[in-house]
Amino acid sequence: MKKTALITGATSGIGRATAHLFAKHGINLILCGRRQERLEIVKKALEKETDVVTLNFDVRHKNETLDAIASLPESFKTIDILINNAGNAHGLDPIQDGSLDDWDAMMDINVKGLLYVSKAIIPQMTERKSGHIINIGSSAGKEVYPKGNVYCASKHAVLAITEGMRIDLNEFGIKVTAINPGLVETEFSKVRFKGGEQADSVYKGYKALQAEDIAEIIYFAVTRPAHVNIADLLVFPTAQASSTIVKKEH
Numbered sequence: 001m002k003k004t005a006l007i008t009g010a011t012s013g014i015g016r017a018t019a020h021l022f023a024k025h026g027i028n029l030i031l032c033g034r035r036q037e038r039l040e041i042v043k044k045a046l047e048k049e050t051d052v053v054t055l056n057f058d059v060r061h062k063n064e065t066l067d068a069i070a071s072l073p074e075s076f077k078t079i080d081i082l083i084n085n086a087g088n089a090h091g092l093d094p095i096q097d098g099s100l101d102d103w104d105a106m107m108d109i110n111v112k113g114l115l116y117v118s119k120a121i122i123p124q125m126t127e128r129k130s131g132h133i134i135n136i137g138s139s140a141g142k143e144v145y146p147k148g149n150v151y152c153a154s155k156h157a158v159l160a161i162t163e164g165m166r167i168d169l170n171e172f173g174i175k176v177t178a179i180n181p182g183l184v185e186t187e188f189s190k191v192r193f194k195g196g197e198q199a200d201s202v203y204k205g206y207k208a209l210q211a212e213d214i215a216e217i218i219y220f221a222v223t224r225p226a227h228v229n230i231a232d233l234l235v236f237p238t239a240q241a242s243s244t245i246v247k248k249e250h
């Protein structure tokens, strides 16, 4: 029986790479994001390999999120795997200079959005007594770095929510996993720096993780035997030792 995965943030970076890898392995896909054109491109590329539907919604909007997931066609209503990936950093400023809009964006998307999507899907998993939830945290959820303040707080919250989910869903046999990457070369820094030049330097002088590296780890996690749950995984590029220590060649 083919499994179905819902991936948030499937229009870019880690989410899109995961969609490609899941499609290759015949997992049916519900691709989510706000950029409809990108959703269509990813769907078109993958529907030769598996069944694909797209859902266009902003995870910040509670009702939009719940309505979109409720609108899924019958053949996609049973979700075996939820990849809570949508998220970004917005800004990199000392706390005294931080923007309230940036703070809202990070807490609303990375934390509350993850909760809204989860709320729409967990009840069917508890009813069936099966399912796997993968939350994409960050090394920023395990340590705090200069100017990282609210982004780090949002990812610490993701880890706390992940642990809470694992505890509460334990009796239902639902797997809950946190995958916490360090520096991954995606559109992440373009979003963080609002397209500014700073984004170009983030991945220079060393080999950063690629979105495909994280996709492989996610696929590994979802293909473990029934009795094995990868609970919490931290992954850095080899050049990175912590949020602040990165060995650069130039």
Ligand code: NDP
Residues within 6 Å of the ligand: 008, 009, 010, 011, 012, 013, 014, 015, 032, 033, 034, 035, 038, 057, 058, 059, 060, 085, 086, 087, 088, 089, 109, 113, 136, 137, 138, 139, 180, 181, 182, 183, 184, 185, 186, 187, 188, 189, 191, 211
């Ligand atoms: P990208 O910017 O490449 O992708 C972010 C994805 O999130 C996009 O598909 C975007 O889709 C979606 N998204 C953003 N805001 C919203 C929203 N309001 N509603 C719905 N979807 C949204 O970044 P990454 O792939 O790097 O990031 C994916 C996850 O990985 C994030 O949670 C990030 O925090 C985490 N992470 C990233 C690291 C990195 O260094 N890159 C390291 C550690 C963790 P759209 O704009 O179409 O809505």
Ligand code: 8X3
Residues within 6 Å of the ligand: 137, 138, 139, 140, 148, 181, 182, 183, 184, 243
């Ligand atoms: C993304 C990694 O180091 O930019 O979560 O916070 S970092």
